[in-house]
Amino acid sequence: MRMKEQPKTVLDEILSHNREFVRSKAYEAYRTTKFPDKKMVVVTCMDTRLTELLPKAMNLRNGDAKIIKVAGAIVLQPFGNVMRSVIVAIYALGAQEVFVVGHRDCGMTGLDPNAILSKAKACGVREEVFETIRNSGIDLARWLHGFRDVHEGVRESVGIIRRHPLLPPGVPVHGLVIDPETGELELVEEGYGVLA
Helix, strand or coil, X not given: CCCCCCCCCHXXXXXXXXHHHHHCCHHHHHCCCCCCCCCEEEEECCCCCHHHHHHHHCCCCCCCEEEEECHHHCCCCCCCHHHHHHHHHHHCXXXXXXXXXXXXXXXXXXXXHHHHHHHHHHCCCCHHHHHHHXXXXXXXXXXXXXXCCHHHHHHHHHHHHHCCCCXXXXXXXXXXXXXXXXXXXXXXXXXXXXXX
């Protein structure tokens, strides 16, 4: 009896491509060091439209910047993973300037945390899990919140970075908004002054 061949998965396609990528030494075009050539760190959104557009719009090549991608380019808390990455980029990897780049038409604009939690329940996350999380002092609605306006989101993230007690004095922190269709950048916040 012959086994039915399983359909190719995305993982299969990735691994097949990767074998050829390595075999043909295509990686050589991307060689660089772990230190950002332009001495910058970018906190931006995970939106798929920005994968190639944002670096091109900012004139960034492989090796120029540390790029941290997170939903909405939101720095949610001063001692979370995003801020830790910014601090490591500055102290361990030589970054000297920080850019927060949100984008128009962001999925985090007006995101309803309750809709996300309802979907989690519908996918089988049990009520006792939510209860345990609440009893641990975690406000899931706050954790999943988005923003009313991308400019507001960028300003809040810039503010958290600027006020961080470990940010070296004099490190500029800028906020920008990119158009995910054209790549046009809009300056929202510049430098390292105190936010109004």
